[in-house]
């Protein structure tokens with residue numbers, strides 16, 4: 001497994017002497033100024049910090065300045081995540097072509113300079129690498145392999161990177177269709193929500209064609225703060241599902257705790273503060289707790305997607321006879337929340353499923 005990390009509080013890579021920076025700026029000429037201001041050979045030769053991280057380097061990625069750089073980048077799916085991800089590529093000066101089922105969601109990107117094509121196959125045909133950020137296994141399959149799907153526009157020398165959260169079987173099916181055209185495939189689901197997507201701080205969980213991983217590494221580093229290469233197709237999907245299974249259960253039990261504290265006469269705001277200072281502290285609790293107490297659920301991660309991920313994680317667990325009673329109970333709670341019409345609210349709205357109905 002390979003892990004690469006960039007500084008979490010700025011987009012400056014930890015070592016400014018890396019040849020990969022010159023590679024990156026060569027195909028994204030408008031990269032932020034800190035990549036471009038100084039000639040590479042005048043930049044400091046030592047890492048800025050003692051490194052417990054591996055820095056982004058051409059040696060690690062295998063990218064050289066001349067080969068395989070994706071000049072034209074396609075992006076399919078302009079939802080909560082796809083929009084800021086594509087925006088960050090555009091802001092970095094990349095040549096981006098977008099498509100979305102609901103065309104109007106492409107308009108903000110087009111006004112930022114993105115090109116538009118009316119179907120996934122036309123995006124894929126006009127681009128070197130095409131990213132897809134779609135709702136679920138069905139839409140990921142349809143956009144990749146259906147009528148006018150991206151696979152129809154793929155061919156040798158091209159790459160398809162699916163960053164949607166799907167199950168491994170779906171990812172393997174898409175891999176098969178894409179590979180049959182002679183193109184390369186990478187699954188790269190992300191950890192991190194709307195704000196990390198806006199800030200270029202996502203965590204990529206990549207698996208599949210290693211040379212495509214190397215080729216798109218500079219693009220992943222524009223959109224994210226770290227990336228893991230996990231081997232064969234299916235491993236990225238599995239890692240993502242396990243992480244979101246944990247997250248869904250955490251949010252469900254946190255919801256119980258908030259309501260429990262109120263019922264016994266405690267101030268739930270104080271509970272959030274206590275939790276934040278102890279061993280069970282998690283950024284998610286401090287971030288979502290205050291709005292949950294106000295019964296506000298501004299959508300960053302739609303509840304319907306969290307329930308989809310729990311469903312897929314439970315299927316994965318069943319396929320290897322792994323017992324997951326906590327996640328199964330959490331999944332039931334999200335299903336109840338969906339039945340209350342909360343699908344498009346943030347997943348923290350799961351707390352509503354625990355509130356007694358009068």
Ligand SMILES: NC(=O)C1=CN([C@@H]2O[C@H](COP(=O)(O)OP(=O)(O)OC[C@H]3O[C@@H](n4cnc5c(N)ncnc54)[C@H](OP(=O)(O)O)[C@@H]3O)[C@@H](O)[C@H]2O)C=CC1
Pocket residue numbers: 076077078079080081082100101102105133134135136138139142143163164165166190191192193194300301302305306
């Ligand atoms: N939001 C988050 O915090 C995170 C989400 N994810 C995952 O990323 C993926 C996208 O999430 P997010 O952006 O939040 O979701 P959204 O619901 O905001 O966007 C979903 C996208 O999928 C498209 N879509 C849905 N159904 C179809 C279909 N049948 N055919 C074609 N396109 C379709 C939508 O198009 P249209 O606009 O036309 O509806 C939209 O572009 C999901 O797999 C999610 O689990 C991963 C990490 C974090």
Ligand SMILES: O=CCCC(=O)O
Pocket residue numbers: 165190191192193244301
């Ligand atoms: O899939 C959604 C993940 C959301 C997050 O990691 O904060």
